Amino acid sequence: xxxxxxxxxxxxxxxxxxxxxxxxxxxxxxxxxxxxxxxxxxxxxxxxxxxxxxxxxxxxxxxxxxxxxxxxxxxxxxxxxxxxxxxxxxxxxxxxxxxxxxxxxxxxxxxxxxxxxxxxxxxxxxxxxxxxxxxxxxxxxxxxxxxxxxxxxxxxxxxxxxxxxxxxxxxxxxxxxxxxxxxxxxxxxxxxxxxxxxxxxxxxxxxxxxxxxxxxxxxxxxxxxxxxxxxxxxxxxxxxxxxxxxxxxxxxxxxxxxxxxxxxxxxxxxxxxxxxxxxxxxxxxxxxxxxxxxxxxxxxxxxxxxxxxxxxxxxxxxxxxxxxxxxxxxxx
Numbered sequence: 001x002x003x004x005x006x007x008x009x010x011x012x013x014x015x016x017x018x019x020x021x022x023x024x025x026x027x028x029x030x031x032x033x034x035x036x037x038x039x040x041x042x043x044x045x046x047x048x049x050x051x052x053x054x055x056x057x058x059x060x061x062x063x064x065x066x067x068x069x070x071x072x073x074x075x076x077x078x079x080x081x082x083x084x085x086x087x088x089x090x091x092x093x094x095x096x097x098x099x100x101x102x103x104x105x106x107x108x109x110x111x112x113x114x115x116x117x118x119x120x121x122x123x124x125x126x127x128x129x130x131x132x133x134x135x136x137x138x139x140x141x142x143x144x145x146x147x148x149x150x151x152x153x154x155x156x157x158x159x160x161x162x163x164x165x166x167x168x169x170x171x172x173x174x175x176x177x178x179x180x181x182x183x184x185x186x187x188x189x190x191x192x193x194x195x196x197x198x199x200x201x202x203x204x205x206x207x208x209x210x211x212x213x214x215x216x217x218x219x220x221x222x223x224x225x226x227x228x229x230x231x232x233x234x235x236x237x238x239x240x241x242x243x244x245x246x247x248x249x250x251x252x253x254x255x256x257x258x259x260x261x262x263x264x265x266x267x268x269x270x271x272x273x274x275x276x277x278x279x280x281x282x283x284x285x286x287x288x289x290x291x292x293x294x295x296x297x298x299x300x301x302x303x304x305x306x307x308x309x310x311x312x313x314x315x316x317x318x319x320x321x322x323x324x325x326x327x328x329x330x331x332x
Contacts, residue, residue, distance in 0.1 A: 039122035040065025063122030156183030175233025178327030
């Protein structure tokens with residue numbers, strides 16, 4: 001089968017990916033073999049390709065926003081049939097017995113493993129997934145629309161939860177890519193006013209099209225104090241900017257897996273009045289189920305930028321250069 005591998009991590013312009021012909025994987029007894037139809041392109045894929053996140057598996061196949069159909073079922077699997085449309089997301093294994101798993105925080109499990117980092121992902125004709133970590137998908141969406149929901153959507157949803165947005169609250173979003181444009185729609189459906197702060201004029205226009213209350217440059221102050229904010233851009237310099245925009249008791253959630261260094265914070269200006277700074281680490285399966293159920297009940301507008309399979313490296317280049325307005329998706 002065809003597969004893109006992270007062969008030599010480094011700047012995306014140096015060609016860290018290579019196209020290879022590798023055997024179709026065989027599913028373990030507890031796994032599904034999935035024929036890939038579409039795979040979203042996530043900034044985490046870029047971090048792995050460029051070495052910001054050291055590869056855990058040599059020549060790993062990236063991609064963890066996978067939509068496909070079940071091609072084979074492991075002997076121990078129940079509840080899935082050949083031909084079912086399923087989704088594969090970032091989280092693919094937890095031990096289920098540690099203190100974090102037992103208290104509902106499986107995203108913090110020390111034994112957690114991830115698709116496209118610890119195991120081969122969806123930049124390929126086929127991929128495997130443990131059946132317990134495969135998702136039934138909402139109806140009424142094309143494969144290309146579903147792919148971004150499986151990480152961009154899920155992580156945006158968890159970041160929204162972590163931001164403690166109150167009912168009808170005021171939310172600031174810093175950076176406006178694949179994840180942000182989906183999280184904003186969840187917030188709007190819950191009655192929030194949303195202020196989008198991003199340097200890209202095209203992203204500002206998309207935010208207004210989707211119902212943002214206001215848009216502005218990422219370094220500008222929003223027109224009102226914020227109850228909550230989410231930082232999607234992997235730019236540490238924006239942390240004090242977003243904290244300073246919070247109202248008393250407000251919360252900033254940082255959604256990325258990688259962030260450039262955060263400059264020194266001024267206690268009175270950035271943290272006093274019980275402002276809270278939170279990180280977001282992966283997601284739980286319950287987060288995914290809740291978000292996908294929301295997507296079934298609320299038809300989301302998913303802005304898709306499709307790329308043919310042969311242009312996977314170009315998709316990452318465009319993502320790195322901020323040329324993707326919405327979500328990039330590789331189409332098989």
